[in-house]
Amino acid sequence: MSNRIYVAIDTPDLQRAHAMAQRVRHHVGGLKLGLEFFCANGAAGFREIAHIGLPIFLDLKLHDIPNTVAKAVQALGPLAPAILTVHASGGRAMLEDAKAAAPTGTKVVAVTMLTSLDANDLGETGVIGSPADHVRRLADLAAEAGVDGIVCSGAEVALVHRAWPKGFLVVPGVRPADGPVGDQKRVVTPRAALDAGASILVIGRPITQADDPDAAARAIAATL
Numbered sequence: 001m002s003n004r005i006y007v008a009i010d011t012p013d014l015q016r017a018h019a020m021a022q023r024v025r026h027h028v029g030g031l032k033l034g035l036e037f038f039c040a041n042g043a044a045g046f047r048e049i050a051h052i053g054l055p056i057f058l059d060l061k062l063h064d065i066p067n068t069v070a071k072a073v074q075a076l077g078p079l080a081p082a083i084l085t086v087h088a089s090g091g092r093a094m095l096e097d098a099k100a101a102a103p104t105g106t107k108v109v110a111v112t113m114l115t116s117l118d119a120n121d122l123g124e125t126g127v128i129g130s131p132a133d134h135v136r137r138l139a140d141l142a143a144e145a146g147v148d149g150i151v152c153s154g155a156e157v158a159l160v161h162r163a164w165p166k167g168f169l170v171v172p173g174v175r176p177a178d179g180p181v182g183d184q185k186r187v188v189t190p191r192a193a194l195d196a197g198a199s200i201l202v203i204g205r206p207i208t209q210a211d212d213p214d215a216a217a218r219a220i221a222a223t224l
């Protein structure tokens, strides 16, 4: 893929999502639809956006018992998303069953530690060790369970890339230098994330909240 930016189209408004996707489509490599969009618009909304013709990353971060997640992945099968997320902390059997239930063309990637969390947040959830330790442990589990890759921040992607060079490594929490970070805590620049081994970048607000989203997408792509 020449352009490795997936733009996060985070809105419940289908018309707005469609207009945004049309606007930036020539400067990104794919479109990411997440909980905000899918809870409001479901499969019909997904299909409308898919008509634009770019690969769709369906970021639902599924997390439940293995049987429930497998059935949910099966139910999403007809949409054939290019990428689908589950939570790595759902455990080995859940990851194995999610991968087995997914269509062949869908990459199943496991979210390790949300980019909106830092070491302090991790401690509050009872996890001992650094974000890097936690991400590495969950990345190892994901690789052993046979999924296609993981989601982590740009701060850990180099260590995961060294351990799993063939893993498909998704990095959100990406910000142009000096841009507002919002609720993200582990952020890196787009260039730094790719240099460290990211397969694709997920970028939302720096593009979608810009005065001129297509110019913003073009400017970020020019740094890569």
Ligand SMILES: O=c1ccn([C@@H]2O[C@H](COP(=O)(O)O)[C@@H](O)[C@H]2O)c(=O)[nH]1
Pocket: 008, 010, 034, 059, 111, 113, 114, 115, 116, 151, 152, 172, 173, 174, 182, 184, 202, 203, 204, 205, 206
């Ligand atoms: O750890 C994660 C996993 C997923 N995301 C998603 O990526 C985008 C980021 O949007 P920005 O506006 O660029 O912050 C958003 O859809 C998240 O749900 C993440 O940020 N971190």
